[in-house]
Amino acid sequence: MSIYLDYAATAPLRPEVRALLARCYAQDWGNASSLHRDGHAARMHFEDARERVARVLGAKVEEIVFTSGATEANNLAILGWMRDQPKGSHLIVSSIEHPSGWEAAEALTHEGYQLDVAPVDALGRLDLAAFKALLRENTALVSLMAVNNEVGSTQPIGELAAAPKKWKLHVDAVQSGLTGWPNLDGIDMLSLSAHKLGGPVGSGCLFLRQGLRLAPLLIGGAQEDHRRAGTSNVIAALALAEALEVTAHQRAEEAARIGGLREKLESQISRIGGAVRLGGERSAHISSWFFDGVRAEPLLVLMDLEGISVSSGSACSSHSIEPSRVVSAMGFSSEQARGLIRFSLGHATSEKEVESVGRRIGVLVEKARRQGGTEN
Ligand SMILES: Cc1ncc(COP(=O)(O)O)c(C=O)c1O
Known part of the structure; x- marks a missing residue:
């Protein structure tokens, strides 16, 4: 053994999620965009999942964008937000971000955006003074993880969220299952992934504050209010909702x-x-x-x-x-x-x-x- x-x-699947998946694969396989009754049933389940995720996070239902995981959510937040800003706009990420955030930020430097990397101290925590010194008049985005995936260090999300700011704050909260997801006040975007919480791989979401626009990464469909094209993955969304609820409850x-x-x-x-x-x-x-x-x-x-x-x-x-x-x-x-x-x-x-x-x-x-x- x-x-x-x-x-x-x-993480291995939680028993609650495993039971839900077995049930769903037998029953809930409809296309949520279809007009017939099977499509309608799938749509109801999908919107139920959205409501449950929103409730756990303290968000509005329209602020939840389902994705294929947190790599996509981080890409969507960073690339999607910045590409909707004027060229030359500035962003800051920490030096310890997950590659899905880090490489998205680096890619933007080849598209005419300006990137600064905020350092961390020897304990792996953002150096707040050094971070503040990097802020500029044209800073459009700050992206910071809540808990680092390699050393587990917690980051001062509360301080950044509470700061008076013109820039938007994106938080990668993938490893925050045990510390708790940050309060959304002062946060504009937040990424989550089901499989770190006992849900399946390939399911996640981006919280996107109401009123914010993103340049979508995937086009060719009106799903997710045009923010993420592709046939809705109803079962993945239900499994994410279940994993989030069980995690929060326990x-x-x-x-x-x-x-x-x-x-x-x-x-x-x-x-x-x-x-x-x-x-x-x-x-x-x-x-x-x-x-x-x-x-x-x-x-x-x-x-x-x-x-x-x-x-x-x-x-x-x-x-x-x-x-x-x-x-x-x-x-x-x-x-x-x-x-x-x-x-x-x-x-x-x-x-x-x-x-x-x-x-x-x-x-x-x-x-x-x-x-x-x-x-x-
Ligand atoms: C902090 C952090 N962000 C993002 C991701 C990517 O998540 P996913 O596997 O859902 O794409 C991971 C997974 O390793 C992670 O640990």
Whole structure:
């Protein structure tokens, strides 16, 4: 039996979502745009999902745009908003954004927009003073994640939301399942993804404040009020609604339980020579480390052989282990950034699993170190 500690990459389906999906695939397969009764039924389910998502977030129904996940939601927010602004407009993202936000922002520099990257401190938290110094008269967008996916650091979303501003604020709240989604006051756009919450991959949404216009990424259909063309994915939307509701309902209990398990794990890991834990104030589900003289790759392989699934930073880069951009941005060396090991816990993680990993991890680190790692 493998032990899965990679919830920040994706989470297993929650039982409630699995039951809903089984039901929906048997019954609710209509096209929500069709005029007949099956289409009507699908449309009712779709709008019910929208209402439920809006209720959980504290948004209006027309402010929810369903997407294929948070990569699309982040792209839509950043590219869609900026492309509707005059060329030369300015945007700011933090140095630790997920690639789906980071690369969208970088792409805009090739389209005549101006980008500044706001730094973070050694704990992976936005440097507010440095951020404020980057604001300009023509700043049109600031995009910041609420919880970083590699080290779990929480970001000062409240401060940015409360600031008097002409620019729009987009928040990537994908990893905020346990901390809670930010209050939407002062936030203009917010991205979510179902599969980090025990829903299926390929489902997410963008909260888009009423009255804001975006240049759509997908055209060729009137769905989502012309903001996102494509046949409505009714079942994905229902599964997102279910995952959000269950997450919100169980948050207090899960945050306490998972936080306790992480503490147990960390007390074991911290006994290993040369272990350095990353991040300060963090969401309860992430624990990221490097071990002096150990590269991530051999350690990941050794852990995998033992049936322990963890990852090195973001899932997308874990096939070829590049130095983590996030860890580099926090001021660590590229050797250290190559050693990032992320343990992430979730709704089905058990005490037994954590104890088992805690017992074995020291030996595995020593083995990886002996196999040869870095010079420092
Ligand atoms: C912080 C963050 N933003 C965005 C994404 C992308 O979400 P999705 O997999 O739904 O495209 C991820 C997933 O890795 C993430 O962790």
